[in-house]
Amino acid sequence: MLVGVWTWVIWPRFGKAIWDDPRSWAGNGGAPTGFLWIHALLIGASLAIGTAVGVLGVRGWRAVSKKD
Numbered sequence: 001m002l003v004g005v006w007t008w009v010i011w012p013r014f015g016k017a018i019w020d021d022p023r024s025w026a027g028n029g030g031a032p033t034g035f036l037w038i039h040a041l042l043i044g045a046s047l048a049i050g051t052a053v054g055v056l057g058v059r060g061w062r063a064v065s066k067k068d
Contacts, residue, residue: 001061004054007047015043 018024024036 001054001057004050004057007050007054011043011046011050015040018043 018036018039021035024033024039025031026033
């Protein structure tokens with residue numbers, strides 16, 4: 001469960017840093033570069049995996065809590 005929270009705290013901040021990085025844009029405010037796209041893909045995948053792990057953690061925690 002905490003992995004899901006950690007994922008949503010860390011990755012959006014990293015995404016903002018990548019967005020602001022000059023390597024993300026061709027020229028002066030030009031088109032997005034491969035640097036931006038690959039990091040966007042990695043961030044998206046990490047958020048999806050973190051969310052899935054978080055949901056599984058909440059479900060597991062609830063299942064254990066109901067047994068007690």
